[in-house]
Amino acid sequence: MTIEPINGTQIAESVQTVVQKHGAVSEELIPILNDVNRQLGYLPSQAIEEVARLLHVSKSQVFSVATFYQMLSTTETGRHIILFCESAPCHVVGGREVWRRLREELALEPGQTSADKRWTLATVSCLGVCGVGPVIVIDEDIYGNVTPDMVPDILSRYN
Numbered sequence: 001m002t003i004e005p006i007n008g009t010q011i012a013e014s015v016q017t018v019v020q021k022h023g024a025v026s027e028e029l030i031p032i033l034n035d036v037n038r039q040l041g042y043l044p045s046q047a048i049e050e051v052a053r054l055l056h057v058s059k060s061q062v063f064s065v066a067t068f069y070q071m072l073s074t075t076e077t078g079r080h081i082i083l084f085c086e087s088a089p090c091h092v093v094g095g096r097e098v099w100r101r102l103r104e105e106l107a108l109e110p111g112q113t114s115a116d117k118r119w120t121l122a123t124v125s126c127l128g129v130c131g132v133g134p135v136i137v138i139d140e141d142i143y144g145n146v147t148p149d150m151v152p153d154i155l156s157r158y159n
């Protein structure tokens, strides 16, 4: 996915197209936000305002939905989202060292996006694959039994 700078017209057009597709009804708020998020890469404040205006709901209602669901983001994210499992079962089998290496390689703190918009780093609770911990998920790809030395190679697969 390529993320280009987005201007106000593109945001308005994107929201209007999605709302037309779903219908301007509050019951469609989540699918609408999901589609806009997918198109724009995140939900800028102008998109939230436009959705609220078209659906005749409050901005705070739209914002609370946008910030509640993990699949939605109100901040711009990188081309690749790295999720690192920070739960105890992964931690005790080497996760701590993998996490240190990951942060060194990326020079990012959790929740941050790299200046070149290549990466967003985030931590998550158990991903349900503890048997192969430590675990890193990049976009749709799950990496298990990760060691610190594997981190640079894994990262090099993404541009």
Ligand code: FES
Pocket (backbone or CB within 6 Å): 085, 086, 087, 088, 089, 090, 091, 125, 126, 127, 128, 129, 130, 131, 133, 135
């Ligand atoms: S604790 Fe990491 S996947 Fe379950």
